Amino acid sequence: MKPALPVLPALAALLAAALTPSASQAAAANRPAPAVTRGAAFAAAHCAACHGITANSSSPNPEAPPWDDIVNRPGTTARTLVAFLTDAHNYPAAMDFTVDRRAIRNIAAYMFTLRKPGYKPTR
Numbered sequence: 638m639k640p641a642l643p644v645l646p647a648l649a650a651l652l653a654a655a656l657t658p659s660a661s662q663a664a665a666a667n668r669p670a671p672a673v674t675r676g677a678a679f680a681a682a683h684c685a686a687c688h689g690i691t692a693n694s695s696s697p698n699p700e701a702p703p704w705d706d707i708v709n710r711p712g713t714t715a716r717t718l719v720a721f722l723t724d725a726h727n728y729p730a731a732m733d734f735t736v737d738r739r740a741i742r743n744i745a746a747y748m749f750t751l752r753k754p755g756y757k758p759t760r
């Protein structure tokens with residue numbers, strides 16, 4: 638009697654083919670949007686010297702609010718955030734620089750990933 642082994646690789650290939658699309662869809666769903674990734678990189682380069690830019694981090698500059706505090710305030714929306722970042726005159730003197738519109742949208746996209754239900758801003 639011949640063993641059924643030769644069937645196994647074919648079966649494995651079939652299974653892999655059946656599983657692969659959903660596995661890659663799941664990976665795509667977990668991957669952050671490009672704007673979020675770019676916003677995070679921009680923030681790490683230009684904002685992290687003063688602000689806590691990740692969840693539950695404190696700010697190196699105590700005057701600068703941690704970003705999860707900012708985005709979890711009820712008054713913060715994408716609109717208020719983009720407006721603040723667009724109007725250089727609104728910046729505190731410590732932040733006297735301009736950021737281009739695309740970078741602003743990326744930063745805002747990243748910042749809103751820090752919004753969590755039930756988060757209580759510390760200030």
Ligand code: HEC
Binds near residue numbers: 683744
């Ligand atoms: C040199 C320090 C410094 C850097 C760098 C800096 N900030 Fe700030 N930022 C501050 C301080 C200080 C405040 C708080 C000012 C105040 O409350 O009057 C602030 C406030 C803010 C606020 C408003 C917070 C609120 O209470 O509504 C936002 C939004 C913000 N910063 C975003 C950014 C972004 C985005 C970057 C990078 C592009 C950045 N900051 C870089 C010091 C800094």
